[in-house]
Amino acid sequence: MFDRPESALRIVVRSRFYRSAFLSLLIAGIGTSAATPQLTLFLVKELGTPLPVAGLYYVTNLAAPVAGFLIGRWSDRSPERMLWFRLCAVVGTVGWLAMALADSVWLPFVISALALSVGGGAMAQLFAACRDELSRHPTKADNRVVAAIRMAFTVGWMLGPVLGSWFGGVFGLRALLVATAVCVFAQIIPFGRQRIERYADLTLRPHAESRRQIDHMMPLLVFTAVCVLAMTGDTIKFGYLPIYMADELHISDSMRGAVIGIQPLLELLMLPLVARLADRVGAMPVMTGGAVLGLAGNLAYATSTSVGMLFLGQALTAGLWACVGALGVSIAQQLYPEGVGTASGVFLSAIPVSSAIGGAIGGLGVAAIGLPHVFFVPAVLTTFATAAFVVLSLRARPVLPPRDA
Template sequence: MPDQAGSEALTISNQSASESALRQVATSRLFRGSTLAMFLSGLGTSAAAPQIVLFLVKELGASLPLAGLYYLTSLAAPVAGYFVGRYSDRTGNRLGLFRLCAAAGFAGWAGLALSTSVWMPFFIAVALLAVSGATASQIFAAVHDELSRNPDDANERVVAIIRMALTGGWIVGPMLGAWAAAAYGLRPMLWMTAICMLLQIAPLGTLNPVARLKTESASEPVHHHASLRAMLPLLAFTGLFVLVYAGEPVKYGFLLIYMEEHLNLSPAVRGAVIGVQPFIELLIMPFSIGLGRRLGNVWLMCIAAALGVFANLCFALWPSATGMFAGQVLMGGVWGIFMVLGILVAQRLLPSAVATASAIFMSSTALASALGGVAGGLGVKMLGLPNVFLLPALFAGIAVIGLALTARTETRRQA
């Protein structure tokens, strides 16, 4: 009976915190605007991302190998994100930088839509789109600043709601982008993405809360320059996240081909397999905060990485529609946990420079995409299909060990 009473009390507490988080988002201009901005960001980026290679080939006459190299330009995003985050931590001007990054995104995607030579998208991606990738990190840094001023049990759920909006955009975007490209053409589709980038600014208007920087004296601000030593835990954690995320480009590069050419699954089944992951992801996201509090955030992400191991083993060793669905359901569990808790853990690992921490963590997906792309290309040549999925299973397994060691160290430190 005591256990049951305690469980009921915890459930009531979780429900109360969830309602409080929804209330905070609905009543706060910053949180409400951040939610809408993140949805627009996810919508616009994901609408264009799957169409870029097609645009380079059909509109600009690039060869397939050259078009494939376009994705290597994403390696500039972590570098740009780091410098934007560092400047943000020095000045505390989160939303001012957010607007500049969003404007860079608009200019970048509009530039792609107007491109007439193959070299132009490559240059634009490095010069402008890499900078625009820092919009999300500035939003989450601003949200962190505001939540830090008003500590509450529901604060982490506020972050989860805003993060879910970004994921929601990534669910709708690919379908909208495919429709727009088919109905109006690839260049108008890129203009749609550019407009989404610019519209991110509208929900937040002229709002500009500036982070309160710690000071040594009343007149002398301390500029936050995180040393390499202070950043090591964050970099180690981000590296483990990269290992888990590296499986995504492998999956999206080869899973559809495997299902079509080897398993002979119908288009409807293939579409359902791809669509089930984000659905499961959104279902799990609201519960990640509560589970993280019970088990510990890093321990829960260790479990999520283990789900990634089993998901890729399903793709490699279970050659049927059921195996594909099982793998995607497990992957939904992976990202339903990582996408909510990852940003929270990253900010806690570098509390004196949350914008830098947010930028490093959120831009690391670009590095993971490059790693996964190279590993997938070499792996499919050496191992073939479906054995190429053993590589991301191995990567996720290494991440499980690393996260377990991190969680164990954290538990000892707290004890």
């Protein structure tokens, strides 16, 4: 007789902590995604920032790896994981409130680098706490549990831009930033006074304060860098695909919205499927397949001459992001199990770093080779990422091996 497969949904529903994590990520996703697309408009319209200078705002994302690493290290040395989640959320709240009150061009840049980079660490520490719970209460559906919780953030990112556009139009951009601060703080509320003690696996080596520690972190750092390569095309897509659709393909507003909106919807649908596949065949092979989908998506954008190719590109890219969302943080934690807080912080910093690098590549690439051929650049980078994932699959120690599902 075979064991009945464990239901990730049942595990999440029965656990007070997992239910709280789901609601927390939903709130955080709505708040962050409501403000992010409006920030450039805020800089230009409210502060009079020149457009080229406003575009440099996203370079402040490069502070995220430093903040993620430091917070993760402190978290891995603390007995209580949720303390750092709450501290990051409070710092993020203060940062968004300060952003709403900013009256100088330079202030948002400083606030983003110093406060919002720390605030972004809340999500990493929440996933570290999830890993503590999964280690303390193992299941045969770990990937699916993480994916189910991660789905809340994806839903938030689907709702946030719509709500943000409406709220900013009715109440103003500064009010929108205040509302974002409220959401960032509200992500704490579902947990109440819950505490999650850091899980200590006595079979793992203790932290080393030497070069050996960096050597041991190298698989995590390499994996994170490879993910950055794979994700650079997303910023280029959001920045320039709407322009290409409007100016070159003359696509209607509603159709442009459908093209942009289809990716998060498909990603949401694919998250549980990706997690189930990873539970059967292993996470790293599935991540490699996701990189192949991302490569194909960039090629679809680069060779597109009709809206159909753009829809295809979005569907393929959704596969990449479903793999990143469902598996990325779990793989990172498995590559550095003695410091899951550090692993979570380092990996999740890959997203803002890829955004900063993608923005720079997009600006230079559009000027050099134009639209839509600029997407050949992230296609080349994703090719390198795919090859690197293959090497990691062959050489790294086993990552989340297949389970009986």
